[in-house]
Every structure is written in C-alpha cells, then in structure tokens.
Amino acid sequence: MPTDGPLKTPIPRPAASTKPTPLPNLTPEQETKYATVLAQVSQWTTIPTSNAKGAPTAPLEDRERMFLTRECLLRYLRATKWVTADALKRLQATLSWRREYGADTFTHDYISPENETGKQIQLGFDKEQRPCLYLNPARQNTKMSDRQIHHLCYMLDRTLDMMPPGQESNCLVINFKGAKSGAIPTMGQARAVLDILQNHNPERLGRALITDTPWYVNTFFKIISPFIDPVTREKMKFNEAMSNYIPKEQLWNEFGGDVNFDYDHSIYWPAFEAECTKRRDAYRKRWETAGKRVGEYEHYLRGGSHPSLQQTLDTKENEKPVAAAQASSAEADIAAAGVAKLSV
Numbered sequence: 328m329p330t331d332g333p334l335k336t337p338i339p340r341p342a343a344s345t346k347p348t349p350l351p352n353l354t355p356e357q358e359t360k361y362a363t364v365l366a367q368v369s370q371w372t373t374i375p376t377s378n379a380k381g382a383p384t385a386p387l388e389d390r391e392r393m394f395l396t397r398e399c400l401l402r403y404l405r406a407t408k409w410v411t412a413d414a415l416k417r418l419q420a421t422l423s424w425r426r427e428y429g430a431d432t433f434t435h436d437y438i439s440p441e442n443e444t445g446k447q448i449q450l451g452f453d454k455e456q457r458p459c460l461y462l463n464p465a466r467q468n469t470k471m472s473d474r475q476i477h478h479l480c481y482m483l484d485r486t487l488d489m490m491p492p493g494q495e496s497n498c499l500v501i502n503f504k505g506a507k508s509g510a511i512p513t514m515g516q517a518r519a520v521l522d523i524l525q526n527h528n529p530e531r532l533g534r535a536l537i538t539d540t541p542w543y544v545n546t547f548f549k550i551i552s553p554f555i556d557p558v559t560r561e562k563m564k565f566n567e568a569m570s571n572y573i574p575k576e577q578l579w580n581e582f583g584g585d586v587n588f589d590y591d592h593s594i595y596w597p598a599f600e601a602e603c604t605k606r607r608d609a610y611r612k613r614w615e616t617a618g619k620r621v622g623e624y625e626h627y628l629r630g631g632s633h634p635s636l637q638q639t640l641d642t643k644e645n646e647k648p649v650a651a652a653q654a655s656s657a658e659a660d661i662a663a664a665g666v667a668k669l670s671v
Contacts, residue, residue: 342452491631
C-alpha cells in the first residue's frame with residue numbers, strides 16, 4: 328500500500344491470513360455424473376452460434392474448450408442438482424450465448440467510457456479470497472444502452488482473471504449511497520443482469536453485500552425478487568458491516584476499511600487491464616502447455632500447486648504397476664502362509 332497518498336491501482340493478492348473454503352469431496356455417484364458430462368463435452372466439435380431454434384453451428388474454438396474446466400462442469404452440475412442432461416444443455420446454452428452476445432469480444436477500450444467515474448471497481452478480496460467487485464450506482468455517467476450491461480459482463484469476467492488458486496466465486500459490493508432513482512436499472516436491465524449471473528455464471532456469486540439502500544431500492548428488490556433464485560437470494564446481505572466479510576486491510580475506507588483508495592481512471596484502468604491480461608495470458612499458456620484438455624484443473628491453471636490433468640493421469644498410470652506388484656506380493660504372502668499351514 329502507498330504511504331504517500333491514496334491507492335489508485337488494484338490490490339494484486341488476498342490477505343495472507345485468509346483462505347478459500349474448500350468444496351466437499353465428490354461422492355461416488357457425483358464422480359460418475361461428472362465423468363458422464365466430461366465424456367460428452369469432450370466429444371463436442373461444433374456448437375450453435377446462438378440459442379435461437381435452428382441456429383447454424385460453428386467449430387468449437389480453443390477459448391471455448393478452455394472454458395470447459397473440471398470446476399466449470401461441476402458448477403453446472405451443482406446448479407442443475409446433478410442432472411447430467413440439464414447440465415449439458417446449460418453448458419451448451421452458455422457457450423452459444425457468449426457467441427451471440429459477443430462476451431469475448433468486449434475490449435478494454437470499448438468498455439472504458441462506462442467506467443470513467445469508477446462505476447465498477449475490482450478492489451481487494453474478502454475473507455475467503457473472493458475478488459471484490461464494487462458497484463457504485465451513484466457514479467452513473469452514461470445513458471441507458473446495451474453497453475451498460477456489457478460493462479457488467481466484462482467486469483465479471485475480469486474478476487475471474489483476478490481469482491487466486493482454489494477460489495471460484497466473487498463478492499459483489501453494491502453501494503447505493505447517493506444514488507438517485509434514475510440510476511436504478513430498469514426491469515429489463517435487471518432481468519438481463521440476472522440472466523447473466525444465474526444462467527451463465529452459475530455458482531460464481533459467493534456473496535453480495537448491499538448497503539445504503541433507500542426506500543425505492545428496497546421496493547425495486549421486492550419487485551425483482553420473484554426472478555431471483557433462492558440460492559442467489561441466500562447470498563445477499565443487506566446493510567451489514569462490510570468488515571464482517573472483508574478484512575479491513577483489503578476493504579475500501581468508504582466502507583469502514585483501512586484502504587485509502589481514490590479512483591483515477593487514467594491510472595486504475597490501464598493498471599487493471601495490464602494485471603488481468605498478464606494473468607489471463609499465464610492461464611492460457613498453462614492450458615496450452617498441459618495439452619489443451621477439456622476438464623483441466625482451474626487450480627493448476629491459476630498457478631496453484633495442483634498438478635495438471637495430464638500429470639494427474641500420468642501419476643495414476645505409473646501407480647498401476649506398483650499396485651499390481653503389491654497385490655501380487657500380497658497374494659504370494661497369502662499363498663506362502665497357506666503352504667506353511669499345510670507343512671505344519
């Protein structure tokens with residue numbers, strides 16, 4: 328942290344005292360369902376260019392294969408209550424949606440005007456090492472347009488770049504302080520955002536901290552509540568102390584933290600782009616080095632200690648002769664014991 332003035336760039340890593348909560352181990356039945364989904368998506372060579380009925384197909388691209396990690400397949404399985412057919416349908420729907428929506432084509436320069444006032448800021452990590460994305464409606468600086476939703480889609484993707492090994496979800500911090508009623512999304516925008524969050528980023532929202540909600544925001548949430556699934560609703564916390572969830576050394580001082588942060592677009596935006604690009608390039612290089620496999624481990628791809636999928640398979644293959652030899656040795660010992668008994 329700078330000592331001669333406010334911080335104006337992203338925080339690159341979580342607090343050393345924090346760690347992600349590991350997901351429970353899969354049951355044998357869940358492992359079987361995962362293997363079923365992995366086998367199916369591994370055979371995909373083309374997918375529709377949109378979710379429209381009768382849409383033409385196009386070859387699956389490397390970036391789409393890279394999207395299909397082990398953890399991604401498991402997120403869709405959990406989101407569909409482990410119904411393999413539903414998970415496969417939703418995976419294909421997301422890939423087709425990203426093509427049609429252009430999610431992978433949004434550039435830093437295209438999104439830049441939307442963020443000139445610091446309307447959305449990725450800053451710090453919560454107590455489970457989720458990257459925090461601050462949404463500040465009071466800083467609304469553009470007229471209603473599709474690019475406003477593109478902006479959120481883009482920033483959600485960039486929080487993925489910032490995730491440390493072992494973390495799969497984000498923490499949204501939504502601050503309505505000073506927001507005028509005109510800054511509240513329309514019903515159409517709200518449903519579009521929920522579609523992105525719930526249908527195309529399942530299991531990605533770890534927590535949503537919502538603060539300083541005026542009456543019209545509370546009314547707005549009541550109106551859209553029927554469209555929010557119960558799992559998402561449980562993760563939403565209203566007007567609670569942010570320091571309960573985010574370490575003070577990672578929390579913006581506007582929210583009771585110790586981080587003296589000041590948004591300067593000319594400094595933050597290029598620094599954020601550089602950090603995300605560096606991480607994204609390293610992620611891709613690891614995927615390519617490990618054989619461009621569907622079902623790769625995200626922990627490995629994010630630079631963690633977990634071996635790659637190919638290394639894991641190689642280790643299991645090398646263990647087979649050892650296991651066979653041990654089994655053979657055990658059988659020999661049993662046979663020898665039997666002979667010894669006969670001799671007696």
